[in-house]
Amino acid sequence: MALASQDGPAIETRGLTRVFQSRKGFLFRERTRTEALKGVDLTVERGAIFGLLGPNGAGKTTFTKILSTLLLPTDGTALVLGHDVTKETEWLRPRMGLVLGGERGLYNRISGRDNLRYFADLYGVPLAERERRIREVLERVDLLDAADRRVEEYSRGMKQKLHLARGILHRPEILFLDEPTIGLDPKSARETRKLIRSLVSDGVTIFLTTHYMFEAEELCPKLAILSKGRIVARDTVDNLRALIGGDRTIEVEDYGFEDRELAVLRGLPGVSKIVTEEFGPMLRLTLRIRTGETTVDGVRRSLPGHPELAVRERRTSLEDVYLDLVDEEVR
Amino acid sequence: MSGAVADGYTGRRSTYASLRLAFLLFMADPQWLIPSMIAPVIFGLVSFELFRGYGHYYLTYAILGAGMMSMWGQTLYGSGWATGQDREFGTLEPTIQAPTPYLYVVLGRVLWNVVSGLLGGLIVYLVVVAAAGSPPALPDPLAFVVLFLFVMLTLAAVGVVFAAFYVYTRYAGFIQNVGEFAFYVGTGCMFPVVLLPFWTNPIALVFPPTWALDALRYASIPGYVGFSWGFWPDIAGAIGTTAAYLLLAGSVFHRVERHVLEEGNLDHY
CATH class of the missing domain: 3.30.70.260 (ACT domain)
Known part of the structure; x- marks a missing residue:
């Protein structure tokens, strides 16, 4: 296993391509081929929030899933913290957090605290610290009072907060947030953005995908725009203004x-x-x-x-x- | 905050976490009462009536028939189905993304299913004994209990492999539903495999429970006529096929994970 370079970029992709093939029908199978990413080259520095903007179907979630080791690319390379996402998952997974968000992805019939306990164990959070760490993240996302209620009783905003709590529970070095405020009311969305900013001040690199422009403008010093599987621009917001x-x-x-x-x-x-x-x-x-x-x-x-x-x-x-x-x- | 990498999962801790989660989900969902508590009562009563009057050891046949009927579903079906639920809940992605190999998660669930399956077996025993008004005549009660547990473990080994199918494809539930009755009859859960046409026997021997159930009947029912090779070869066959299934599971899970990451279907349900 290669040693991680502390100075290198947080994310580096070269020619990243992903093709999805699906089949329809039983007797006469029709094959469809979708090129979700078309040779994406992207470098993201450490210790800041980097935004990836793009319309629905641009390839944002596909890109995020490849970087977070949930999907293999068809071609090209992707390094996170200097490690290959296809070959060094054992090294990478404890160091990365992923928040896909939405209503799914949680065990709804048990409490928020029990959800976090389960994932704390799977992530190897030290047993002696587990309960303190759970309390800490629940406080941070303002869910402590609801911690022992079943998740099915949570509002959408509360579920999103629980997703975030799970994402940071094991103190990752890099956090992938896929549309973290989608569907949230303005107050919850603002609280979520506040939390995201506070994570950066703790030294976490955050890779955020969104299609809310004000959110990207507020949170991301640098961002890229992904359209139809290609990066069409990458810079600071001011430089992008100049670009157009x-x-x-x-x-x-x-x-x-x-x-x-x-x-x-x-x-x-x-x-x-x-x-x-x-x-x-x-x-x-x-x-x-x-x-x-x-x-x-x-x-x-x-x-x-x-x-x-x-x-x-x-x-x-x-x-x-x-x-x-x-x-x-x-x- | 960053840089503090967790001290690492352990297989034992992850397995226990998964077992605990399975228990919590079981307790939280009243629908589980049906297969785990109510079905064994019904199976026990039906089996008692079915075998009543068939010789001195009919109670043992009744207990084994109904016990296996309730346990195999809990242990084998439940192990795979839990992974299907992970797909449905959307929890398969975060679980696979965690550093713990998914095999440990499956093992925890299988262990819970073994425990709840044993509970079902115990209910069947109590129901049959209550219906008959006396306990079954067992030549060696301790051997019966040990072998009963052993059968559960062989079912669990098949359950682990089945769970891999649920990770592999969202259609695993459909495949399992189609095959469950054939598996149930074909492995001798309800009655000895030797009563089936001969051509089914080689297929049945691919599954560990077939061997273990035959051994259990040899140990519990004097005069039982099962496979001609007798008790000890049954035990050896059960151990051998169970080990093969566990080895297969270890290898299959790694390949299956690779496959689903290539296909990108972890969030499909």
Whole structure:
């Protein structure tokens, strides 16, 4: 077994590919082939939260399961903490936590505490520390009062907290969180994000998949966008804004615009890109502004034949970045 | 917080944890009362009526028939089914992802099923004795008890291999449901295998309980006519096939885990 490098990246994948093959029918079997990951190269540094964004079916869960040793890749390599996820599972599994979340994955007929006891034993949490450790994580996720109630009586948010408690019970070095706040009410989601941040301050590397943009923007200094099995961008949020054409966005709405007017807008100083979007009878133009020269007034002046014109400026959001990049990939 | 890797699981601790979980789930789910407490009473009464009047040792036949009927389901069926439940609950993924080899988890469940199967056997014994008004004439009660336990262990060995099928495919329950009656009759749970057509005997001998049950009948029923080779070769056959099943299970689990990680079907149910 190779020695773990403390300085190397937390995650390193090269050409990671995963193909799913399934069969339908009994007598006349129809084979379907789905390429969930198409040669993913990704490096994640230690000791921070790294976000993986992507639409449904992009391959986020597949990628997470490969990294957490629950799925084998069809091709390529994946190292976690410097160790091969396909060959060194014995070394890796005690050092990683996985939170897949959702309503499933727990023994509903027994208490939350008994669920944690069982997994503490499977993870080899020292017996002398087990009860103290369980109490500690239950306190941390604010479930101590409900610890001895059956899980089937828990709300969805409480189950999600229990998933998290199980994920950190054995003090992993790296924690994989697959959409940890999906389906949670705003208060529970906020508490979960607070907990995730606190784990990083303890030195845990967190790999988070989500399709909530504000969550990624709030939690992840760096992130990658996965679309149709490929990484389409990887950087800080600010650099991703620059990548799609600037950190300012001006939105213009009216019942229609002529091609001539679009050409005028494209010619304004600092406008790097215009995205058009129809909603009902209206048309929205979204202008990415690379430099500070073009203003709301400047745009209004450039469209004199529109008395009902609505123009507003806002900061380019991660959602803009995401939609631009994923949309380009889809095209 | 990070960097503090757990001091390592042990097989014994993981097996005990799994046994304890099986007990907690059993206690939490009233449906288990039917196979573990109520069915043995019914089996005992039916078997008593079925064998009544068939010679001096009919009570022993009745106890063995009904006892095996209630125990084999608990021990063999329960061991595999518990893994099927893991699929249904979505707990198979976190359990496989834990450092403990899944085989230990299965062993814990099998041990619990042995305990609950014995309870079923005891209920059958008490019901038959109560119905007859007297205990069975056993030449060597201690040998009967030891061999009874031995039969349970041979059933458990088959249960471990069955559990591997449940990890392998979500359709294992269907396969087991189709095969359970053939297995039940074919291994001599209800009546001796030698009463079946000869061509079934070689198939029956592939399963450890066939040998162990024949040995148990030899030890409990004077004049019993089972396999012509007699008691001790039965014991040797039972030990040999049980060891083969356990070795097979060790190897199969490793391969099965690899296979399901390739297929990516751990969360299918």
